[in-house]
Amino acid sequence: MSRAEGEVAARPTLAAVARAAGVSASTASLAFSGAGPVSDETRSRVLAVAADLGYGGPDPRARSLRRGRSGIVGAVLEDTLSNAFRDPINVAMLDGIADVTGPADNSLLLLTETEGEHTRLLDAPVDALVLFGCSTRLDASVSTVRRRGIPLVSIEAPPMEGVLDIGEDNVGASRLLAQHLHDLGHRRVAVVALELGPGRETGDITDARVAAGTTWPALERLRGTRLVYPDAGGLVTRGSWTSEGHRAGTQLLDVPASERPTAIIAQSDLLASGVIAAAADLGLSVPGDLSVVGYDGVRLDDPRAADLTTVVQPAVEKGRAAGRAVLALLAGEAATGTIFTSVFRPGSTTAPPRA
Amino acid sequence: MSRAEGEVAARPTLAAVARAAGVSASTASLAFSGAGPVSDETRSRVLAVAADLGYGGPDPRARSLRRGRSGIVGAVLEDTLSNAFRDPINVAMLDGIADVTGPADNSLLLLTETEGEHTRLLDAPVDALVLFGCSTRLDASVSTVRRRGIPLVSIEAPPMEGVLDIGEDNVGASRLLAQHLHDLGHRRVAVVALELGPGRETGDITDARVAAGTTWPALERLRGTRLVYPDAGGLVTRGSWTSEGHRAGTQLLDVPASERPTAIIAQSDLLASGVIAAAADLGLSVPGDLSVVGYDGVRLDDPRAADLTTVVQPAVEKGRAAGRAVLALLAGEAATGTIFTSVFRPGSTTAPPRA
């Protein structure tokens, strides 16, 4: 009936190691953390005993509590992982965050914010949260999460109380692209827009849809486009995927030549790539029969889209800025939002319209 | 000199809320967790007081310690996030894991296992770890991590003590593809291989490189291929990216026709897509001048690669299996590894060799 019987698989604790090594718990702690003076002899004895007992080091959970930090930054995505990561922009931003927070011993926790599921956001042991939402719908979650009193940083989100935003001049960059087309002489243009809201409803770009839209970058980009082409219409897609661009492109282009747009403004490079493929399928040459512009400047693996006229958004830099903001806020320093500017990158997919 | 001075931003604790509401801490706890009988009146009073004090709910860190669970599953990737997520297979597997562990209130922590950096693996407050490594190099980390006594699950890794593997019959599937080409009459084939090790050294597939290789699936796939083409050679790439396939393809194909392979066995669909692009650039038709097979069966956004002859690997299912294994192990149940089988999917990129 010895106590050992019930302790078969119980992981030993630091206290147990200390006891077995004949030192106090605090000494054993120092032996592991190296955060204080311990004689080499003592340390190695503790370590040896630990190895002997199969002790794998201090329990991170206990350490979290004691230190008041978990070393985890949450990344809140608004979609399934597959969808979120299909867009290289998101991955690049994530990488940027990790690039900055990693060296400070933080890891990234993936949190998906599916409809009405705030629980995980509230229960996750994160020190800070980065919102990839881009959607005003996040507002509801945010107000709940804000109460936790942890730093909140968003990337390209609409302004939210208590949230530091890392933004981008979507309007300006979109206007630049539109102006470029206008300067070339295009007068009949169509927009292939990103999803406008969580419902991912497709169809024409209508005033109603725009009014109900929640996806900040999509709305801002449209706004920028309309500074040049006030009446620009087009199609809403389900998201930034080549296949969606192909679908929308086909629908816009498979019409009599007289009604066909001479230029298409895709709201992402992935969409643009799909549009170009659609044009090719219909026997239309780019930029001869159709000019196409994108948005993002990601390095697309598709060679045909390699030389796309687009604006390059500093995605990794944006991630880094978000990471820096997180670290600053965690350190109790003041941090301010940043607004990045995308750079126009002329490619070979735009030219004056035919005749 | 009142105590309040120093407590400006201190988040209130459950105890503080309880005190203010005139109940015991345990009752307040129940009011939040709902894990016990509390009168409606009491609960609402507690909640009201909490709202009043700006208490955002129980601290997850403390909860982790008390419960002995953090609700976090670590995903160990062997690369930067950008590189790891460029391959849709990894994303799909991640999604599969999340699909299973998510409903059980677990989130995914991204851990990258860069050279010699075991620290984070050891310090992260995870309940279990899923290794995406695929590399025997992981062995070192594993032996350290194993001591933590948490469930360890790997996906397509070489057999490791104390690690449950979710595998795949790479050898069999690769042999199938090779046999398919052989049956069509191909005798001069070349392999475009995945990276063989962490160094991502490129060059010819040599015995030395193979012997030094650590990337399990790449080695296994090559082994399967050589069951049919014992002397099959080719090139090693830096990883599963279209651009790498393009580079390798160009190198293999841009030679006199007499030396040119009549078929290329790419070890991933992404690589195959690049090879096809390279063939197109060289004016070679697929499958007329060149047959190409891939591996993975991911839905590539590139339309030209859409109808690739390949084997479809159940990536999401593999992720789910890993997730289930994790949950089972966490529940203290026995769990066994699984070996999935990829399914041959004939496409339009293979045909008999010319003349």
Added chain:
DNA sequence: TTGTAGGCGTTATCAA
């Protein structure tokens, strides 16, 4: 250089 004491914020157990 080492040990002592106390608490991080919560929840499980048990008794009232």
Added chain:
DNA sequence: TTGATAACGCCTACAA
């Protein structure tokens, strides 16, 4: 239905 008590495992002043 509520409350008292005792951990969970560790770390950090501070004292020795």
